[in-house]
Amino acid sequence: MSEVGVAAKTPLFEEHLAAGGRMVEFAGFELPVQYTSLTEEHHAVRTRAGLFDVSHMGEIAIRGPAALDFVQLISCNDHQKMAVGRAQYTGIMYPEGTFVDDTLVHKMADDEFLLVVNAANRHKNVAYLTELAANFDSADVVDLSNNFAQLALQGPLAEEILQPLTPENLGELKYYRFIEGDIMGTAAIIARTGYTGEDGFELYVAPSAAPRLWREILDRGQPHSVLPAGLGARDTLRFEAGMSLYGNDIDNTTTPLEAGLGWIVKFKKGDYIGRDVLERQKEEGVERKLIGFEMTERGIARHGYPVLLAQDDTEPFSYVTSGTQSPTLGKALGMAYLPIEATEVGTEFFVQIRNRTAPARVVELPFYSRKKV
Amino acid sequence: MTIPDDLMYARSHEWIKIEGDSVSVGISHYAQDQLGEVVYVELPEVGTAFAVGDELGTLESVKAVSEFLAPVAGEVLEVNTRLEDEPNLVNDDSYGDGWLVRLSGSAEGEELLDAAGYKEFLEQESA
Numbered sequence: 001m002s003e004v005g006v007a008a009k010t011p012l013f014e015e016h017l018a019a020g021g022r023m024v025e026f027a028g029f030e031l032p033v034q035y036t037s038l039t040e041e042h043h044a045v046r047t048r049a050g051l052f053d054v055s056h057m058g059e060i061a062i063r064g065p066a067a068l069d070f071v072q073l074i075s076c077n078d079h080q081k082m083a084v085g086r087a088q089y090t091g092i093m094y095p096e097g098t099f100v101d102d103t104l105v106h107k108m109a110d111d112e113f114l115l116v117v118n119a120a121n122r123h124k125n126v127a128y129l130t131e132l133a134a135n136f137d138s139a140d141v142v143d144l145s146n147n148f149a150q151l152a153l154q155g156p157l158a159e160e161i162l163q164p165l166t167p168e169n170l171g172e173l174k175y176y177r178f179i180e181g182d183i184m185g186t187a188a189i190i191a192r193t194g195y196t197g198e199d200g201f202e203l204y205v206a207p208s209a210a211p212r213l214w215r216e217i218l219d220r221g222q223p224h225s226v227l228p229a230g231l232g233a234r235d236t237l238r239f240e241a242g243m244s245l246y247g248n249d250i251d252n253t254t255t256p257l258e259a260g261l262g263w264i265v266k267f268k269k270g271d272y273i274g275r276d277v278l279e280r281q282k283e284e285g286v287e288r289k290l291i292g293f294e295m296t297e298r299g300i301a302r303h304g305y306p307v308l309l310a311q312d313d314t315e316p317f318s319y320v321t322s323g324t325q326s327p328t329l330g331k332a333l334g335m336a337y338l339p340i341e342a343t344e345v346g347t348e349f350f351v352q353i354r355n356r357t358a359p360a361r362v363v364e365l366p367f368y369s370r371k372k373v
Numbered sequence: 374m375t376i377p378d379d380l381m382y383a384r385s386h387e388w389i390k391i392e393g394d395s396v397s398v399g400i401s402h403y404a405q406d407q408l409g410e411v412v413y414v415e416l417p418e419v420g421t422a423f424a425v426g427d428e429l430g431t432l433e434s435v436k437a438v439s440e441f442l443a444p445v446a447g448e449v450l451e452v453n454t455r456l457e458d459e460p461n462l463v464n465d466d467s468y469g470d471g472w473l474v475r476l477s478g479s480a481e482g483e484e485l486l487d488a489a490g491y492k493e494f495l496e497q498e499s500a
Binding site: 033034037038039042232235236298299300302324325327332354 | 409410412413415431433434435436438457
């Protein structure tokens with residue numbers, strides 16, 4: 001547990017220092033924003049592999065005979081048909097149909113689900129879910145965040161590098177599935193999931209087992225120029241892949257339908273929190289939507305910059321939710337909410353960059369998707 | 374961390390090189406290292422006048438935006454237009470081809486540091 005104002009260290013803190021990590025505080029943890037070069041780390045993940053410490057992420061278990069019913073109540077996605085060993089992306093909903101958080105739901109057993117949540121939202125989630133569970137028979141909410149370190153090995157070489165460390169057959173582990181197995185003699189959840197747009201694995205192990213696993217993966221990756229990668233590359237990678245970041249692209253004021261996440265909103269299930277709002281929004285259509293854009297002249301749009309529908313507008317319609325110079329595509333790209341009538345690809349609008357307005361154009365999301373083999 | 378002896382330094386991490394009636398301005402090796410790979414440089418217009426400490430322009434890495442300030446008062450005589458297409462010169466050659474602007478004016482009366490003073494300043498900053 002971290003005290004207010006005092007950043008916690010992950011079990012890999014010493015590894016980050018040894019690797020020259022530039023440490024910053026993020027969601028209450030001291031984590032590396034980069035080691036030697038953000039763009040090198042980014043390209044390593046796209047072309048080879050990169051290893052991330054994501055131990056700051058929260059893990060919350062929902063347990064008990066009514067675990068499924070409880071998950072169905074809080075989530076806009078439908079988890080009814082999930083088999084054990086499957087992971088599913090969803091939103092934890094407020095009654096307004098907006099996000100408490102976005103999360104990966106793992107079905108561990110018929111009576112147990114593991115929710116992997118954003119670090120910054122961990123305590124908010126635990127409080128929200130615990131309160132709901134109080135009125136709910138036979139479903140318990142257990143914060144397991146301190147029991148897990150999480151390493152993410154991401155990139156096209158991830159399977160090749162990881163396979164020698166585990167007796168499990170990784171070739172048979174499909175995307176968005178996981179196994180509870182063994183890595184280097186230690187118990188692990190091995191999930192074929194990630195937040196980079198590449199193939200890869202997220203590994204959940206006991207904190208004490210993390211440093212040895214971290215070093216071993218990097219040793220084995222060294223001949224392939226696998227790099228440790230920091231928060232900076234994690235952000236540019238997920239951004240290019242069009243994956244939402246809570247606090248930037250989605251939050252407690254946005255619904256999954258507005259965020260372009262209609263595929264996680266299901267109505268062929270029972271009642272759930274926020275359902276009526278989402279159903280109405282689906283029928284009537286959303287008034288605004290999250291889009292991807294590129295800058296058409298010089299300038300980089302960044303999180304928080306005002307979005308103008310016309311160049312001489314004085315009031316912004318919204319603010320850039322995420323934006324940067326894309327290392328893979330070499331362009332200044334961004335995401336923002338626009339009125340639904342202005343969301344067609346090719347529509348022009350403007351971003352206020354300091355004291356000038358720069359033109360931008362709506363493009364398809366995601367900006368980048370890997371070639372499926 | 375390279376700190377050439379023939380330059381003067383501002384506490385905001387710009388360097389200046391005095392060349393007769395004008396000075397050229399760039400950012401130090403330390404500053405470019407802190408910033409990371411520069412992907413975009415916004416330079417002032419030639420002819421604009423600046424006071425000491427005014428924002429001359431911005432340097433952007435993938436992660437962050439950072440201003441660079443006028444280490445001396447003066448008018449912009451020339452900007453390094455190569456940086457439009459090769460912003461990485463700021464990283465690769467911060468004291469040479471990665472220069473930013475040339476200003477009229479001199480370093481007289483400004484609170485600038487020599488190489489030894491800047492080195493000491495950096496050591497205090499990181500202490």
